Amino acid sequence: MSGQSGAAQKTAGLADKREVIISSALDLFRHYGYRRTSMEDIARAAAVAKGTLYLYFKSKDELFEAICRTLAEQVAEGVTAAEALDLPLERKLAALMEAKLGFVYRWILSSPHAAELVDSGSRLKENVFGDVHVQFQNAVLQLVREGTQRGELDPKASGLTQEAAAETLIAAACGAEKAPDEETFRRQLAAIIKLTLRGLRA
């Protein structure tokens, strides 16, 4: 942003309006929930007229879906990046968890209003977040497999298959999403990972 010329900024202004709307709406949805946020509110927050919203999104639901898609993309990028890291088991698992459950993703899914996601878009959750979730599951499963092969992990000792172990790691980590703030989230996530991994170790 800093190095752009005036002309570039202007050009960006038009293209960015969509993103300004998305970002304003995301804020409002997170703070007040889908239903309590009116299109009027969003328009005011984005500093555009009500009708302008409909130039970029066919309906309130579609705006919401666009927000989710944007977030899902960011999450997918994060997960992909985490997958590429060359780290020891626990740190890599932490990186994956953080990428999937972390900041942006948790914004929407753990916000008090995230449940409305399913409300408005019906099977939206599946459609929008399904892909990245599968990618994430596979990555964790892969980690468990490698750890088991290396003899670092021993799921059977806890009576779990490799698949069940991965599922349990994920489920437990999800508990951190209830944390009230970013810091608590990170601390709990780390502790959960440490404990569950310890439980899986050979």
Next chain:
Amino acid sequence: MSGQSGAAQKTAGLADKREVIISSALDLFRHYGYRRTSMEDIARAAAVAKGTLYLYFKSKDELFEAICRTLAEQVAEGVTAAEALDLPLERKLAALMEAKLGFVYRWILSSPHAAELVDSGSRLKENVFGDVHVQFQNAVLQLVREGTQRGELDPKASGLTQEAAAETLIAAACGAEKAPDEETFRRQLAAIIKLTLRGLRA
């Protein structure tokens, strides 16, 4: 109904009406969410007139709060009962978790619309579920303390205080609430408890 006297029926009728409303509303809220459930719907489901709802509850929000309070009470009873059990560590922890996270509580908090709980009552969650949550936290903490004293657990080995260990156990278990069905919930809860406890064991 058959054996009751007329007076009893009347009394019961009046007392029951409040509960009929609560129970009808709970069903609807769980199925359709707070916002999508109209007072009209509730009245119809409870077989009373719309105006009657306002004889028992000052507003829709207050009705919702009453529902939550009812649920919180049930959970508190379950937790208290679990606390009284004399069981080995893991089984007692499982009983506590089940009581707190289980059936009814999960019905509302993990239903697709449970997040609206916070929506309508704002700080309702704190107010209504705060007490039982504290009770629950203390019960788990107590369990950790006992386990540590007995030498069964060793939080320090994982770099955790007893308080942090209890917090982590709870957080991890909460992840099971995302399970799509009762059975999955129980299986995941059990696995999470097993793994985290194993991680805490001396």
Next chain:
Amino acid sequence: MSGQSGAAQKTAGLADKREVIISSALDLFRHYGYRRTSMEDIARAAAVAKGTLYLYFKSKDELFEAICRTLAEQVAEGVTAAEALDLPLERKLAALMEAKLGFVYRWILSSPHAAELVDSGSRLKENVFGDVHVQFQNAVLQLVREGTQRGELDPKASGLTQEAAAETLIAAACGAEKAPDEETFRRQLAAIIKLTLRGLRA
């Protein structure tokens, strides 16, 4: 209305509200057209709140349909009454035409906005006015048949079947519906009937 007691009036008041709305809406639709008449306008004219309209009609379209149905019923009654009359050919035909094309029916179908009927309700015209139109066609056809049998009419002399003769009588009479006012309508209708019948006479 005149002989009713106060209580009866009160009772009627509730039942009548539907009719007050219909009648207010009919006036507005006729004067300003379907689209230019807002539900707000109708509510104001009927002296009720906007929401009240929706207690009686599910939507604006349904209100419009109800109006049409009301009118169609009135027309059907008029046609049935005209059919029962024992009059000479021309006067009976005039009575039929007047019943079908006359006052109320013309209000809606020839009002500058009647065409919107088809607009809003799609195939509403067929559904709502179809029955009475068929009844009317049959009545005219019957008249032509009787006249022909009695030797009073001779469609063949004009190269028309009895059916075509009836169709033409109706079509020609419809031209009167364009009249700007009631009086002109009646005068033109009478003249058209006289001329076309004369043209059919033996």
Next chain:
Amino acid sequence: MSGQSGAAQKTAGLADKREVIISSALDLFRHYGYRRTSMEDIARAAAVAKGTLYLYFKSKDELFEAICRTLAEQVAEGVTAAEALDLPLERKLAALMEAKLGFVYRWILSSPHAAELVDSGSRLKENVFGDVHVQFQNAVLQLVREGTQRGELDPKASGLTQEAAAETLIAAACGAEKAPDEETFRRQLAAIIKLTLRGLRA
């Protein structure tokens, strides 16, 4: 298009754009009605930008008026041509009627949405179609006069003045405009003329 010079193309292009808009809008109005046709639709159909419409027409209403004026001109030409024909009474009357009520005119006035003409322009009908209607009335009246003078017609026998006879002929013929298709229209118009003329004959 191919043989035109660049200059001519440009000139034609500019002049044509107005007509392209009118013709595109006419199509849309006829198919979907005035209100259901948005300026956006018209712009798209005419392959110009929305703003361009306002370079040629001050408003949607004015565009509509321009369309009507165009149609009225075409009708006037047709009536004038029919007036010049040297034909026997019935055929000339038929030609006049066809010119006035026929193809283009009926397109707009009998289309399901033609009534909206009055809607948007209020007294537009009078203003735009008034002149040609007077011309038409005079032409028919002239025909009646000539026929009466020649002894071919005898309005008085039906109790009509010459003026009333002309008015009735026109009114009756208008009934054909309700015909659902071109063919029915022509058949009904012919039958109506035949019958009414027969009724006027000496």
Next chain:
DNA sequence: CATGAATGAGGCTTCATTCAT
């Protein structure tokens, strides 16, 4: 001239709440 992004008034509908019976 031409464009099309932006505007904002206005329309339909829902629903929590009230109140006369």
Next chain:
DNA sequence: GATGAATGAAGCCTCATTCAT
């Protein structure tokens, strides 16, 4: 206490029109 007709604020969306480029 019980009723349910009535209310009216508030929400989503459309579209004729404008104006900076």
